[in-house]
Amino acid sequence: MPTPGxxxxxxxxxGLYRYWDGQAWTGATTNDPAATPAPGPQGPAPxxxxxxxxxxxxxxxxxxxxxxxxVVLTRGGTAPWSGGNARxxxxxxxxxxxxWDETSTPTPSPSDNASSVQCPRTTVRTNTAQSNSTLRSxxxxxxxxxxxxxxxxxxxxxxxxxxxxxxxxxxxxxSDIAVGTLNAKDGFTEVRASAHxxxxxxxxxxxxxxxxxxxxLVDQQTTVDGHPAWRIQSEVYxxxxxxxxxxxxxxxxxxxxxxxxxxxxxFIGSSNLGDATRNGKVDEAxxxxxxxx
Numbered sequence: 001m002p003t004p005g006x007x008x009x010x011x012x013x014x015g016l017y018r019y020w021d022g023q024a025w026t027g028a029t030t031n032d033p034a035a036t037p038a039p040g041p042q043g044p045a046p047x048x049x050x051x052x053x054x055x056x057x058x059x060x061x062x063x064x065x066x067x068x069x070x071v072v073l074t075r076g077g078t079a080p081w082s083g084g085n086a087r088x089x090x091x092x093x094x095x096x097x098x099x100w101d102e103t104s105t106p107t108p109s110p111s112d113n114a115s116s117v118q119c120p121r122t123t124v125r126t127n128t129a130q131s132n133s134t135l136r137s138x139x140x141x142x143x144x145x146x147x148x149x150x151x152x153x154x155x156x157x158x159x160x161x162x163x164x165x166x167x168x169x170x171x172x173x174x175s176d177i178a179v180g181t182l183n184a185k186d187g188f189t190e191v192r193a194s195a196h197x198x199x200x201x202x203x204x205x206x207x208x209x210x211x212x213x214x215x216x217l218v219d220q221q222t223t224v225d226g227h228p229a230w231r232i233q234s235e236v237y238x239x240x241x242x243x244x245x246x247x248x249x250x251x252x253x254x255x256x257x258x259x260x261x262x263x264x265x266x267f268i269g270s271s272n273l274g275d276a277t278r279n280g281k282v283d284e285a286x287x288x289x290x291x292x293x
Contacts, residue, residue, distance in 0.1 A: 004020060004022040004038065005020060005033075005038075006018070006020075006030065006033035006036065007019075007020050009193070013190055016029055016030075017030050018187075019038065019039050026120070027119075027120035027186050029187050029189065119158045119197070119200075120158045120186045120187060121158065122157065122158055122159065122160050122183055122185075122186050123185075124160040124161075124183045124185065124186070125160065126138070126160055126161040126181065127161060128161050128163070130150075132144075135163045135164070135178070136179065137161045137162065137163055137181050137265065137266070138161060138258065138263060138265060139258045139260075139265060139292050139293045140181075140224075140256055140258065140265030140267065140289070140291060140292075141179070141289070141290050141291075142267060142286075142288055142289050142290075143285055143288035144165050144285075145165055145167070145177060145285055147167065148165040148166055148167040148176070148177075148281075149165060149167075150163075150164070150165055151165060151166040151174075151176060154176060154178055156180065156201070156207075156268075158186060158198070158201055159181065159182060159198075160180065161181045162178055162179070162180035162266075163178060163180070164176050164177065164178035165177060165178075167278065169246070169272045169275070170243050170245050171243070172243045173240075173245070173246045173272070175270055175271040175272050175278045175282070176269070177269040177270075177282055178268050178269075179265065179266065179267050180265075180266045181263045181264070181265065181266065182194050182198070182255065182263060182264040182266050183262065183263050184261060184262050184263060188255075188263075188264055189264075191221075191228060191230040191255045191256065191257050192221070192230045192255075194230070194255045194264055194266075195230040195231070195232050195253050195254075195255040196232070198253055198255065198268065199216075199232050199234060202251065202253075202268065203251060208238050208240075208249075209240050209242065210238040210239045210240030210241070210242075211236065211237070211238055212237045212238055213237045214235060214236045214237060214251075215234065215235045215237075216232065216234045217233045217235060218231055219231075222254070224256045224265075224267075224289050225290040225291045226291075227257050227259065227291050228256075228257040229254050229255060229256040230254070231252075231253070232252075232253045233250065233251070234250075234251045234253075235249075235250055235251075236250075236251050237273075247273045247274070249271060249272060249273060250270070250271050250272075250273055250279055251268070251269070251270050252267070252268070252269040252270075252286060253267070253269075254268075254286070254289065256291065259291075265291070267289055269282040269285065
């Protein structure tokens with residue numbers, strides 16, 4: 001496993017470096033690794049909204065650590081994030097750059113149950129006023145879905161100013177849409193890398209109880225209301241004995257360049273797999289995304 005240090009951005013951003021803390025990519029980035037000190041602690045990983053018990057979480061962590069150790073021992077020290085899509089293996093490079101990598105962590109197979117990615121915990125505290133017809137975070141706005149209730153409990157540790165509406169599919173399982181803000185001080189400075197980071201944290205770092213894998217369907221540059229953006233659509237699979245009816249969600253992520261240096265806009269939607277009605281309502285909401293101000 002490589003030693004802590006600055007390494008070239010695994011997302012491939014020219015001239016950008018991200019800090020590897022010895023176990024996972026952090027949110028710290030720099031353009032001048034020689035003059036940038038190592039960052040402090042990044043904070044705990046996000047607490048899952050569909051929470052598993054503390055014992056289950058502990059077992060998942062131990063299993064994940066066991067898998068990483070096994071990979072290192074059996075593959076001659078290959079880093080745990082390496083895979084077909086990895087742009088660079090820090091084992092073969094001297095520390096040079098800082099960045100946490102959302103894209104170089106391979107898409108989990110159905111046997112994987114957690115990700116080693118350490119997602120930042122933002123300290124930014126803002127709260128955009130809401131209306132009865134829209135959800136708004138900073139300058140990003142989306143129409144509410146009729147019949148879905150405002151969900152004040154929705155949160156993601158790495159996202160600030162997040163607002164959501166949700167609809168209960170089964171007891172303990174919901175579909176929802178949300179808008180929020182990704183902050184440059186937490187390492188979110190580019191739409192593609194930030195979209196990949198959000199998917200990795202959302203899907204496989206503890207948000208879904210019983211996460212078993214994912215399949216990415218769309219991963220492309222786009223625009224939202226004329227602003228550059230990155231879109232990812234993925235099927236996230238679960239095996240959850242507490243909600244045996246649920247197979248997973250279709251997750252839609254848009255990260256939008258708002259023309260500001262301090263923040264990016266985020267839309268995220270989770271709709272029950274194979275549920276044409278709820279999937280369609282999320283699609284309709286996406287078409288109303290706009291940048292205000």
